[in-house]
Amino acid sequence: MLRxxxxxxxxxxxxxxxxxxxxERFSPEFRERHIEAPHTASLVAVDTFFxxxxxxxxxxxxxxxxxxxxxxxxxxxxxxxxxxxxxHMMHNAMLPTFEAHEATIEVVLSTNGxxxxxxxxxxxxxxxxxxxxxxxxTLLDDHFSVEGRPTSFETMDERxxxxxxxxxxxxxxxxxxxxxxxxxxPARALIEGIxxxxxxxxxxxxxxxxxxxxx
Numbered sequence: 001m002l003r004x005x006x007x008x009x010x011x012x013x014x015x016x017x018x019x020x021x022x023x024e025r026f027s028p029e030f031r032e033r034h035i036e037a038p039h040t041a042s043l044v045a046v047d048t049f050f051x052x053x054x055x056x057x058x059x060x061x062x063x064x065x066x067x068x069x070x071x072x073x074x075x076x077x078x079x080x081x082x083x084x085x086x087x088h089m090m091h092n093a094m095l096p097t098f099e100a101h102e103a104t105i106e107v108v109l110s111t112n113g114x115x116x117x118x119x120x121x122x123x124x125x126x127x128x129x130x131x132x133x134x135x136x137x138t139l140l141d142d143h144f145s146v147e148g149r150p151t152s153f154e155t156m157d158e159r160x161x162x163x164x165x166x167x168x169x170x171x172x173x174x175x176x177x178x179x180x181x182x183x184x185x186p187a188r189a190l191i192e193g194i195x196x197x198x199x200x201x202x203x204x205x206x207x208x209x210x211x212x213x214x215x
Contacts, residue, residue, distance in 0.1 A: 037068035040193035041103040044068065044094065046110045048081050057156060062163075063089045068109075070189035072097070072171050077160050083124040086115040090128060103194050107135040 037043040046065045053059050061081045065074040074093045078085040090108075098105055108129060110116040117138060120126045129136050172187045184192075 039195050040067060040069050040101070040190050041098050041105045042069060043107045043109060044105050046086070046089070046108060046116065048086075048111070048113055048115055050081075051077065051159075054154070054156065054159070056154075060156065060159065061085070063115075065089060065094055067186070067190060069193045070186045072186040072190045073167055075163055075167055077156050077163065079156070081113065081115045083115050083118065086125040087128050090125070095132070097190075101191060101194055105132065105134050107137065110136065110138050112138045 044065055044067050046063070049062045049064070051060045051062050057079055059079065061078050063074075063076050063078055063085055066072065074089065074097075076085075076089055076093065078088075094105070116125055116136075117123065118126055120130065126136065170186070172185055
């Protein structure tokens with residue numbers, strides 16, 4: 001699929017407003033499954049999937065996330081679906097990406113899985129979102145679908161490599177025709193969608209930093 005998509009990815013396509021309107025009119029995805037996100041980091045969707053099992057490793061889970069405005073995606077394989085995996089994904093991948101562009105996540109949308117949900121005063125993921133001043137609604141609808149691969153993998157790193165390659169192609173190379181994308185890539189949409197003068201969230205930054213350190 002990546003080989004077939006390469007010629008298209010190398011072409012720069014700018015869709016007109018009329019072309020976007022026609023895509024929205026005839027595509028069920030636009031009519032029925034679109035999530036409104038007015039700007040970068042306004043809404044991030046997260047989910048976890050059971051991928052399968054690896055000999056010597058055991059069960060393997062896929063943590064996924066996507067910025068609903070730009071369609072920029074993150075994905076990482078873990079040997080469990082405990083809260084620590086959701087915290088690792090948020091802290092090590094998602095937050096640094098947005099912080100590098102001076103954007104802050106406003107809302108995270110998740111399923112009600114144990115890795116995402118629990119007592120607000122005890123659950124690690126819930127506590128992290130509170131520290132980052134991020135709202136957290138839940139939704140049981142699937143956000144990603146993962147197809148089984150015919151390749152046989154021996155280790156987590158072997159399975160992660162093709163996933164990283166696919167993400168790079170999806171985020172930075174393949175043009176998207178979703179609503180508002182106009183044939184661009186999620187990486188470009190991420191930067192273009194950052195508010196020019198976003199209000200500071202969470203009050204006093206110094207107090208927030210002290211709160212993180214205390215935690």
